[in-house]
Amino acid sequence: HDGMAFSTEDTDNDLHRRHCAQENKGGWWFNSCFSSHLNGVYHTGWYTTPAHSPFSDGIVWYT
Template identity: 50%
Template sequence: RYILRIDLQPWDSHIRIAEYGQFALDNESQNYKLQISQFRSNISTAGDSLSSSWDNANGIPFSTYDHDYDNLFYDNCALTYHGAWWFTNCFQTHLNGAYIRSPLALQNTARNGLHWNSYALYHSMKHTTMRIRRQNTFEMN
């Protein structure tokens, strides 16, 4: 069992974090489906952009431009937004998007950047990091 911590560095403020108490990826035959839950709101400062009711990525396969697994029959999110991700509806979050330099990142980048919309709607991040670690015994439910 693993924990996922995401660090988000906006261009104009301090690092924000989002942490999830349960994280796993399925294997290749399952298209690397994301298994994520237990958003830790007590320590997270960026909001929940992966498992919220608005756009829940739990159980969603990883989409690329040539393997479209998002929930939209009329669009290919990975192709449209230039990067692979666990897209549902193009999107609440996208940390593999284009790198947009400040000051453009502080403007509405129309979903083309590194986005975590529960924190900064349509504003691209300067830096993002996704880290996983094994749960300690006392952390397991």
């Protein structure tokens, strides 16, 4: 994500074929989608990724 332009739901600046900000419901410095996404949806309580999507739309920080 270093050196990437900020992507938003209406401006796709990532390098992935999909529109990462739109798909993950929040802006970020996406490259090939993400390993961290602190601007995702804030879910209260337990959240399970929808079966139709392999990605979470919530706040994510993979280490």
